[in-house]
Each structure stands twice: as structure tokens, then as C-alpha cells.
Amino acid sequence: MKSTQYIGNKTFSVIDKAKVDPLSDEVRIKVAYTGVCGTDVHIYHGMMDKRVQMPVTIGHEMSGTIDAIGADVTNYKVGDKVVVRPLDDRGVLPSDKGFNHICENLKFIGIDSPGSMQQFWNVPAFTLHQLPKNTDLKLAALIEPLAVAVHDVRLSELKKHETAVVLGGGPIGLLVALVAQQTGAQVFVSEINPKRIAKAKELGLNVIDPTKVDLIEEVKNRTENRRADVVFEVAGVQATLDIMTEVAGIRGRIVMVAIHGQKKEVDLFKFFWKELRLIGARVYEKEDYERAITLVTENKVGFENMITDIQPLTNIQSVFEQIDLNPDGMKVLMDCQQ
Structure with a gap:
């Protein structure tokens, strides 16, 4: 599989590596599309070098299909279309008052741990939201920012x-x-x-x-x-x-x-x-993701007009360079299977 890595100094590399089997509570996703968000651009500019552990695979606005399932995962199957709500709230404390999406020890997947700018991505099953079978995976890559x-x-x-x-x-x-x-x-x-x-x-x-x-x-x-x-x-x-x-x-x-x-x-x-x-207002909760999925599935507002470019994953360096040259664009997607 191909994977991208941010290595610092406005530089990405594309490497070949072996696919990894998911852990018992994980799934492996064949990533279809990943959108570039403002946080990704901040990382590219070195503004988060003290937080990210380089080399790091970033990305969290994504869509894909399940490719493999861990032994303990029972509510998903291979071939399901999914998106990931990239919040790792396993460090939640009683003092967080039940607001897991902003808990004190929250980890953001794609920043604090490997993200979706790669062909296959292993994630905890609890982060998944299943999509209807007829969902356009290009539009589904907008679900995270829409949430x-x-x-x-x-x-x-x-x-x-x-x-x-x-x-x-x-x-x-x-x-x-x-x-x-x-x-x-x-x-x-x-x-x-x-x-x-x-x-x-x-x-x-x-x-x-x-x-x-x-x-x-x-x-x-x-x-x-x-x-x-x-x-x-x-x-x-x-x-x-x-x-x-x-x-x-x-x-x-x-x-x-x-x-x-x-x-x-x-x-x-x-x-x-x-x-x-x-x-x-910070990130989102489960109900916001479900509402975003409904809006994308119904697509009554022309979300496809938000997508201004689609580039192969292997063009990641030029994608970020072009965003710097043309900051007026809306949403650039990367085709993670190219």
C-alpha cells in the first residue's frame, strides 16, 4: 500500500509499506477520498510541529469501505461504506461531565495518531459511522466538515x-x-x-x-x-x-x-x-455526524459544488503547494487509491 508522510519543512513523502491486519477492536478501511482541511494546511506550514510526531500520516476528512475486520468487531462487515469520526475519547474522565467530544485527554485522529492520507487505514471500530449503500463517496468526504x-x-x-x-x-x-x-x-x-x-x-x-x-x-x-x-x-x-x-x-x-x-x-x-x-463550539458529537450523513445522502443543497479539485494521493506535495498558491478554493479531495 501507499502511504503519505509529513516529514517537516513543508515536505511530504510517499512511501510503500505493507498493509497491517486490524487489531481485535479495529477495522481496516480502504480509503476512497480524503479532503484537505485548514488544520492539515497548518501542519504543512509547520505550525503544529510541536504536537505531531514526525514522520506522520495526517488527514481526517474521509470516506471509504471496510476492507478487514478485527475479531471482536461484530456490527460491521467487509464492504460497508463508512466515515470516521476522528475523536479518540478513551481518556475521558468523570470531570469531563460526559462531554466526550471535548474531554480533557481527547486525542484527534489524523493529528495525534495516523490519519487517512493513505490507501488503507486501521482505526478503532467505535469511531465509525456506517453510510447508506448508495452514498457517493466523494460527497461523503465532506461529512466531517459538514458535521x-x-x-x-x-x-x-x-x-x-x-x-x-x-x-x-x-x-x-x-x-x-x-x-x-x-x-x-x-x-x-x-x-x-x-x-x-x-x-x-x-x-x-x-x-x-x-x-x-x-x-x-x-x-x-x-x-x-x-x-x-x-x-x-x-x-x-x-x-x-x-x-x-x-x-x-x-x-x-x-x-x-x-x-x-x-x-x-x-x-x-x-x-x-x-x-x-x-x-x-468545538468539533462535533455523534448526533451531528448522523445529521451530516442524512444531509449528504439527501443532497438537496448541491454539496458537490463545494468540491473544487480531486487529485491523486501521490500528488500530495503539489496539492499542498497549490493550496498555498490558490487559497480561494473550497474543498480539495485526494483520491487515495491513485
Whole structure:
């Protein structure tokens, strides 16, 4: 089998190695597709060198079919289509209050242990979600990031006829907007990049370019001055932190989707003045994965338009180099059998 390895200094290698039989509680997956996410790009840039154990096979946005089963695995069979929820929560403690997806000793598979950018991948069976037989495995590679969006929208408690503003039209921002629309809410995406604006419109989303119109005034005009019931901060820059408390209306809910590695300035006065709520949202839970699978299976929102390129696994070095040269793309998949 072929396997990729990040070896540091913006460098990947492709090696040949023997397939390994799964342990008693594992399955071996023939990986169909793996998507490249922002975390993978951070690893490529060396931003996580202190965390990953090089050489390391990364990747976690994937789809595939079961190739072999460990002796103790009884609820799956060879040939089943599956995705992996890449959270290893075996270190859960009572102090984690049952929230296994954010437990203190959580390990993220594909970062803290080998990931899916290889032809065959051994994983614990408890991480699996089975897919319907007719599932398109290309679309199924979007289930992991889509589950992030489902989790964000679920925690926001967004309801029909409310208004949501998504600050940032990258891959996660657009998935959040697409999921938010399924609630029956009025949804706007704030984005300044022309290519991402075009993609959002292609997906049928309402887009506001804050470099051309005043975002706050535009939202006020479309909500009879009420502003937004929910704001999703996805861009992760100071400008969106500044605007999120302005565009939120009275008792608005702000969901922090972006990861801020350093302390940032936030207008806390607005939280007092308008009784705002700030909601943290991290990864996903089992129910979010199941909802994402349903959305992909139904495919009523054209998720295929999120996929901007598919490349052979053996092209991994050029895939990451091209992402650096063209950061405007949405979702690049690697065909892990090529």
C-alpha cells in the first residue's frame, strides 16, 4: 500500500509499506477520498510541529469501505461504506461531565495518531459511522466538515424565521450557511473575496460584501432594524470580532466557530448592553455526524459544488503547494487509491 508522510519543512513523502491486519477492536478501511482541511494546511506550514510526531500520516476528512475486520468487531462487515469520526475519547474522565467530544485527554485522529492520507487505514471500530449503500463517496468526504457546521448551528439554537449572519465565506462558513438555511432562517454570508462570493452565490446563498455596503445597515434594512438573531464568527480575524457584536441584535447569540490561538479584543460592553450570548463550539458529537450523513445522502443543497479539485494521493506535495498558491478554493479531495 501507499502511504503519505509529513516529514517537516513543508515536505511530504510517499512511501510503500505493507498493509497491517486490524487489531481485535479495529477495522481496516480502504480509503476512497480524503479532503484537505485548514488544520492539515497548518501542519504543512509547520505550525503544529510541536504536537505531531514526525514522520506522520495526517488527514481526517474521509470516506471509504471496510476492507478487514478485527475479531471482536461484530456490527460491521467487509464492504460497508463508512466515515470516521476522528475523536479518540478513551481518556475521558468523570470531570469531563460526559462531554466526550471535548474531554480533557481527547486525542484527534489524523493529528495525534495516523490519519487517512493513505490507501488503507486501521482505526478503532467505535469511531465509525456506517453510510447508506448508495452514498457517493466523494460527497461523503465532506461529512466531517459538514458535521462541524451541524454542531455550530445546533448549538446556536437557530429557529425558523430568525436571521443569521455568517462572518466568513470559506469552506466551513459556507457549510454553516447551508446548514443554517435548512432551519428555515434567513441567512446572510459576509465575505470580501470575489471568488468565494461567486461560490456562495452558486450555492444559492445571500451574500453581502462589506467593502461595498455597510454590513450593519444592510442587515438592519433586511430585518426591520432588528439585526441578527445569530452571528457565526468563522473568519477568525479582528475585523469580524469587531463587527460581530454590532451586527447582533438584542439577546443575539454569537457562535465562535473560528479558532483563535491568541487572546483578542472583544467589545464586552455590547454583551451587557444587548444581553448577548457568546457560544463556544468545538468539533462535533455523534448526533451531528448522523445529521451530516442524512444531509449528504439527501443532497438537496448541491454539496458537490463545494468540491473544487480531486487529485491523486501521490500528488500530495503539489496539492499542498497549490493550496498555498490558490487559497480561494473550497474543498480539495485526494483520491487515495491513485
